[in-house]
Every structure is written in structure tokens, then in C-alpha cells.
Amino acid sequence: MENQNISDIIESYLKQILAESQQVEIRRAEIANQFNVVPSQINYVIKTRFTIQDGYVVQSKRGGGGYIRIEKVKLLDNLDFIDSLVTAVGDRISRHDSLSVVRSLFEAGAINRSEANIILAAINKDAINTGDRQADEQIRAQILISILNHLRYES
Amino acid sequence: MENQNISDIIESYLKQILAESQQVEIRRAEIANQFNVVPSQINYVIKTRFTIQDGYVVQSKRGGGGYIRIEKVKLLDNLDFIDSLVTAVGDRISRHDSLSVVRSLFEAGAINRSEANIILAAINKDAINTGDRQADEQIRAQILISILNHLRYES
């Protein structure tokens, strides 16, 4: 049933480690070799699956002894956390990134599963579809920010 | 029963799988090839025969390892009620009228207070404000309908 591409597999591998450890440190070339992909694909995986919206912070160093370190971010108290999400949303946000925001809210305990699902219904493609992508991304951002601001005092 | 068109046949094929499994995941091109139709016909079949009214939720992903996943969901017993609200919302809805819709949902027990508040945050003036009143009313309608459709089933 699971029809996975290699990026998904690498993502799973890293998240499996992160499930038991606060952080994971890799050598890019080594992982690339292990999964038989070009090194830059590791950057792609990180860029698309380990963003701050997803709750990860990435640090790296080049040169001899270089590394990429992925750290699962500790959720601050709710207010700072919501601030950081508001910043992350900004003036406009893609559908993909907005999913990460909702997931982060859920994982932080700011919303429960049914609340998350309602928010997802409010920002999905059926809900926001004016025909102008940029307009859609702006509306999506405004809705998310309105909800985030509501969550500031509700919770 | 005799003269089934190809869309009906593809529908049967998928529903046969769904009779034994909660969900089915396909590669569009593969199924199209199997039934000797163009890929977009699969979209047609899904759009006309696997709607939320029928009790199906569809998700998909493009790119390498892409898929279309059809999930059979358990519909709740509030369908007529939801239908009536969807009709009431229509193509566009004023802010004032949308408050009534949310109130109805709350009073019917379809949502609790914090869910209601999230929905209100999603459709209030801060959230939806393009400068064009008619556009705002259309967006508000789409968001509400998307949420209403979500409330049809257990998730």
C-alpha cells in the first residue's frame, strides 16, 4: 500500500531516530551513499520535511568533520510558540506549509484532533480557491493568523 | 447491468476493493492503462462517484511516488441537517448569516464551543477581507461548506 519515493524513505529513517533521540547528526555524503542518492537530495529532504513549521531546527558545518544536525524543537510556552507560528505564516502561505503549521499546533497541544481537522477543512483547496494562487495564499495566511490570535487567549 | 460504460466499470472495480478494505491507493496512470482510458478519466470517475456525499474522502499526491487514495468514511447521522445548512449557505453568505449557521451547528451538538470559536475566527472580518464584499461572501461560503462537509463523517 505504501508507494514511497526515496525522499519519504529518508524522511522516515531520520524521524525514526528522532523519535528516540532529541537530535540526529549525520554526514551528508554518508546518508546519500547509504540510500544511493546524490548528496543534494539530502538537502531537499531537509528543506521539505524538517522545517521550523514542522518543529525542527537544522544546523550544519562544512569542511572536515562537517555535519548536518537536525534537532526537534522544544515547544516553548504557548504565547511564544504562537508568535513564532504567526511569523512563520507571514503575509501568505502555501497549502503545504499551512499543513505543517496545523500539525505543529496539534503536537504542541494547542488544539485537539477535531479542532485541527476543522482548521484543515477551512484552509484546504476546496475552501480557498479563487483562481488566483497568490490571492489564495494571502487569504489562507489571514485565516490562519486569525485563528492563531484566537488561540492566544482561548488556551 | 448489461451496458456499463467504462466509468461504471472502473467505479465497480474500485468499490470492490473498498468492500474489503477501508481504503484503496492507486497510481492514476496504472489504472488508466489497465482499463485503457486516458488518465484524466480516473479523475472523472472519482469526481462523480466517490464524493463525500457517497461517503468517500480522496487524497492525492503528485510527483515521483505519487498516488490517489480513496478512503471510505463512516458517515454520521446528521446528513440531512448538514445538507440543509449547505443549501442555506449556497454560493455566498453574509457574515451575519454565517453566524447563524455556526450557531445552528453548536445548538445541534455537531460542534462544541471551542470548535465553534475556531470556525468564527476563520470566517470573521479579520480573516476574510479582500476589499471586495462579494468575493468575501463567496470565500466565506466555500470555507463553511468545506467545514460542513468535514462534519459529515467521523475522522
Place this chain on the structure above:
DNA sequence: ATAATATTAGTCAACATTAGTCAAGAACAC
């Protein structure tokens, strides 16, 4: 110390691989 070289990771654009949309015409039902 400084320069040269080696060893890492980062960026970006081209290409590949999927699914989605839309509108025109065909087939069908009445």
C-alpha cells in the same frame, strides 16, 4: 603565518514523474 589543497555542505536550474483542470466533442437518454 600563509598559501595550497582537501573535505565537507549549500544552491540552483534542468529534467523527470507524477496528478489536476478544463473545454470540446461524442454518446446516450428522453
Place this chain on the structure above:
DNA sequence: GTGTTCTTGACTAATGTTGACTAATATTAT
């Protein structure tokens, strides 16, 4: 005949893969 449903394909969009080139850091040679 008319209106609806079905079929098709051209075009679009999203996502993934690859490799050439760049940048940063460490190590070695002088």
C-alpha cells in the same frame, strides 16, 4: 432534437531527482 453524461487530450501544477557549480572549514605544506 435537447440536455445530460461520458470520453479524450492539451495544457497546467506539484513534487521528486540529478548534477554542475559554489562556499565554508579543516588540514597540510612551505
